[in-house]
Amino acid sequence: MQYNSFNTQPTFYQKLRNFDYILLICILLLGLISALSMYSTDGGEILFHSKSHISKFLIFFIMMILMSFFNIKFWYYFAYLFYIVVLFFLVWASLYGIKASGSQRWINLYFINLQPSELMKIAIIVCLAKYYHRIQLNKVNTFQVMFVALVILILPIMLVITQPDLGTSILIALSGLVVIWLAGINIKYFVYSFIALLISLPFAIAFLQPYQKLRILTFLNPDRDPLGAGYQIIQSKIAVGSGGLTGKGFLKGTQSYLDFLPEKHTDFIFTLFAEEHGFLGSLVLLLIYIIIIYRVLKIGAISRSYFAKLFCYGYGSAIFFYVTVNMSMVLGLLPIVGSPLPIMSYGGSSMLATMIGFAIVMSARINYKQLIA
C-alpha cells in the first residue's frame, strides 16, 4: 500500500506546490539578463537579435512549464525514442543539412532551423540515464554493458565531430562521460582511456580541421597572429579586462559597441556582459548559474527514482560544463571551441535543448516521490 502511495499521481495543486520556484526565478533572471545583453548587442535598440531572442526565451520557457507537468515516467518511456529521433536528425543533418560558415549543422524543419547536436546534449543524458536505470551495479563494469554505453556515446559524437563541430561534440562527450561515471563504472577504465587518449592525440590532431588546429595553436599563443586567429581571444580579454570592478555601464561597452568583439551575440555574450557590468556583475551572473546547478543537483538528491536522480546529476553537471567551458574559453583559459552559454547566448536550438533539460528536471521535482519500475 505504502509503495503504491508513492506511485499515486500528485494533484494539480500538489504539482504547483512541488515546483522549484527558486530554480524558476533563476531561469527567469537569466532570461532577463540575456534579453538586456541582447539589447546591448543590438546597440541599444530592439532589433532582430533581441526580438528573436526574447520571443524564443518566452516561447520555450512556457513550453518548459507545460512540459514540467509530464510525469517523469513519460521521459523514461520515451528516452530511447528521443535519443533515436535526435540521432536520426543528426544523420539527416550530415546528409541534407544546411551548410553555413564551413560546417553542416542545421536541418530545415520548415518552421525552424534546428541544430540537432544541441538536442543531443540532452538526449545523451536521458538515454544513458534510462540505460543505467535498469542495470545492476555489479554488471556495470561488464564488457557488454560498457560496450553498449560506449556505442550510445560515440555514435552522436562521431556525427557531430564530422559536421564539424568540435565544441558541441566535446560537451556531448563530457555530459555522457559524467553519466557513465556516476553510474559506477570502475575508475580504472577512465585512467586507461585517458592514457589511450594521450597516445592517440597526435593521430587525432591529424584528423582535425585546419581551423581547429589553428584555434589550438592560437590558444597556446594568442599573439601569434593578433589580427587573424588570435584576434577573438585578444579582443575578448581586452573587453573583460577593461570592464574593471563595476564595468563600463549598460550599453557602454565600447569593445562590443564598436564591433571589436566577435560573435558577441552567441559564444562571446559573457564578454559583453563582463565588459559592461564588471567583476561584480560577472560574480552575480556566476552566482545565478551556481544556484541553478545547485538546485538541479538538489532535485536529483531528493528524487526517489534512479532515472530521475541520474538525469538530474548528469544535467546539473552538463550545465556546469556548458558554463565553465564557455567562460574559460572567453577568458582565455581554453582554446576557442564553439560553445554557447546556456540561455544567455543567442540560438534557438540551444535554448530549446536547455529548456527541455529544465522541463525534465522540473518534472523530476514535481514527481520526486515517483518510482520507476
Add this chain to the structure above:
Amino acid sequence: MLGENFGVKKVQTMNRRMFIIGAAKLVVFISIIARLFSLQITENKKYLTLSDKNRLREWRLPPIRGEFLDYFDNVIAGNLKVYQLHVIPEEVEDFRYLMVRLKEILSISNDNFKKIINQKSKQKPWETIIVSKNLTWEQFTKVNYYLHDLAGAKPVLSVSRNYPFNESYTHVLGYVSEASEKDILNNKIIKNTHVPGLKVGKTGLEKTFEDELIGTNGVQRYEVNAYGKRISQLDHTAGLNGKTIQLTIDTEIQKICNQLLKGIAGSISVMDIYTGEIVAMQSSPSFDPNLFLFGINQDDWQLIRNNPLKPLVNKSLSGLYSPGSTFKPIVALSALENGIIDENFKVNCTGKIEMYGHTYHCWKKRGHGIVDLKSAMKQSCDTYFYEIARKLGVDRLKETSTKFGLGEKVLNETFNNEKKGLIADTKWKKNNLGKGWVIGETLITGIGQGYTQTTPLQLCLMTAQLANGGFKIYPKIIVEDNGKTSEDIKSLMNKNLDIKNNELKEVSELLSFINKEKHERLFKNSKNIKLVQEAMFASTNEVRGTSYSSRIEDLKYQFAGKTGTSQVKRITKADRELDLKTLDIPYNERDHALYIAFGPYKKPRYALSIVIEHGGSGSSVAAPIAKKLFKLIIDRHEIREQTRIKKITKV
C-alpha cells in the same frame, strides 16, 4: 524486481561520486572567479589602455600657415578659403565606381585619375585622399548636387596659400608647394607637422622662415569602430597659427617696380638710408607664385623654366653684375680718403690713355678735356678714374668698397640664394688665379669693370651709406618687434621728443642722429662724403651730367645719382669703330644698364639701385626709371613715417 541492496548501493555510489564531482566543480568555479579577478581587477589598467587604444584614433589637422604683411599691414601672403574634395577610401563602398563618377563630374584628366588610384594603393585606408585641391565654385556646387550618388566623397572647406599681389612679391616671398619627401626628411618640424597635402616654402622668405610660419597641427580625436570607421568626434584641439611676419616693404612701391620692369630683365631695390629698411626689392621677369599652389602644370612650368630672361633667379640678390660707372663714387671716395686726390685734382682726358703698351679708352672718343672730381663724376669720365685708380691701387680700393658693403652678403642668411659678389685685390688674384696683379686690371677696376662683381642690393646699400653721410646701416626686410629699432626708439623717447605731434621732420633728423651715434663711421673725413654726394648731384642735376635728362627739379623730389653701363663683352677695336646701336647687338652681348641714386637731395632719406640686364646705357635706360619711381617713393614717405610713429607708440 531489482534487488533492494543493489539499488541502494547503486544510489550510494552515485551520490558519493556526485559529491566528488561537486567538489571539483567548486574548484573550477573558484578558478574562473580568480581569472575574472586577475583580468578585471589586477590587470584592469592594462586592458583599459588597450581598449582605449582600440577605439580612439587621432587625426592631425593641417596647420594654418602664418601670414606675411607689408609695412602697412596689408596681407601679401595670406590664407584663402578653398573648396576641396576629399575621399577616405575605407568609408567608400565601391571606390572604383566613385572615382569613375567623380572623373566624369569634375572632368579629371587620365593622368590625375591614375595618380589618385596609385595613391590609394600606397596609403592606409583611413588616410584622406585629396581628389581635388581647388574646386571652382561651379564644380563645388555640381559635386554637392550629385552628392547622394557619391557616397564617401566629401566636399570640404580648406585654407590655401594665396598671394594677392601675384608677380609683385614672387622673389621676396618665394612660394609654397606640396612638401616633397626631401622637405620632410630635411626638416624635423615639417616631418612632425606633416599631413597629406601640407604645403611648405620652397624658396624665398617662405622657405627661410618655414619653422616659424608653419604653425602647429590641430588634433581631432575620434572614436572608431573595429573597421576604423569614425563613429563620433570626442574632442578637438585647435592648432596654433604660424607666426605672422611683417616686411619692411611698401606694396605700392613694389607694385610700381613690378610694372616698370614689365617685360624686361632686371631689378630695382629701394632702401631707407637711416633704418636700412628695404622699401622695395623687385626682380624681373617675375611669375605668379599662385601657379605653384596646387601643383604647376607642365606648360606653365616649361614657360617659366625656359624663359631666356630667367624668371626663377632673384636678380636683386643673386644677379652678379660689374658695377660699371656706379662704382665710381666709391673709387672717388677711396681716393679722397686715402689722400690721393682732393677736390681740385685734375686730369686731362683725351679720350684714351696709353699704358704699358695698352690703350685704355674713355667712353667719349673725343675726350672730356681737363676734368676735376666733380666734372669727372658728372660726365663719368673714364680717364679720370683710370688715373686715380692707378694712383690709389686696388688693395686700398677694396678696403673702402668692403666697408660700404660690396663683396659681402647684405641680408646675411635671410635668403639662401643671396650671393656675395666679388671685390678683387692682388691677394685674391694670387690665391684664386695663381697670377700676379697687373696695373691694367687696376685701371679697369677703377671704372667698375674687370673682376668686380656686385649684386643690385649691394649697390643700393652702398648708395644708402654714402647718402646718410657715411654711416654703417644694417639692411633689413623683416620688421622686428624687439630689435635695434625699438631700443633706438626708447632712447629717442628719452630725448623728450614729442612723437605724437607727428613732427615728421624731426623724426627724420633724429633718426639720422641716432644712426650717427649708434652706427659705425665709415669715413675718416665727413667732407669727403660730402664731396662725393655733390659730385653725384652734379651728375644728375647739372648740364652735361649723364643723367641730366632724368632729373627732377622740384626740390621735394630732387635726387642725386650715378649712371653705369656695364660691359658684358669686351669691346674690340672693330666694335669701337662700328659704334653700333644697342639694338643692333645680339641681346646677350648688350651692356647692362645701371643706375644708383638717393634723395631728396636736400634731406636724403632713400637710396635705390636699378639694373636692367642687357638694357644698353645707364643714362638712357636705367636713369629714366629712377625718375618715374622717385616721385612715388617720396610721396609715400609721409604715410610711411606716420605708420612708423604708430608702430613706435604701440610699443
